[in-house]
Amino acid sequence: MTIIADLEALGKTEQEVAKKLQELDCKGTSDATDCPVANYLKTLGYENVTVESDDVFADKDGKRGGTETPLQIAEFITSFDDGNYQFLNKKKEP
Numbered sequence: 001m002t003i004i005a006d007l008e009a010l011g012k013t014e015q016e017v018a019k020k021l022q023e024l025d026c027k028g029t030s031d032a033t034d035c036p037v038a039n040y041l042k043t044l045g046y047e048n049v050t051v052e053s054d055d056v057f058a059d060k061d062g063k064r065g066g067t068e069t070p071l072q073i074a075e076f077i078t079s080f081d082d083g084n085y086q087f088l089n090k091k092k093e094p
Helices: 003-008 013-021 036-043 071-081
Strands: 048-051 057-060 063-068
Touching: 003 036, 003 057, 003 063, 013 036, 013 071, 036 048, 036 057, 036 071
Parallel strands: none
Antiparallel strands: 048 057, 057 063
């Protein structure tokens, strides 16, 4: 599969993406290399992953690839960074 296909497999909406990440226990931080979506891609064998609301880049099988971030993923990232979906945040609030 490709990065875009693997990202789209998370769901068609921001809420579906969050639910799928929760089911897969892919937690993370707001860091582009450690967010829940980046950690999901790492479970699929991607390395050096960077996930931003505009673009996603990663290495797989010795090759660097990238794609424009699908809308539902971008919406999830923005919402997560704004403090939503804290059940996917590795860092516990005090």
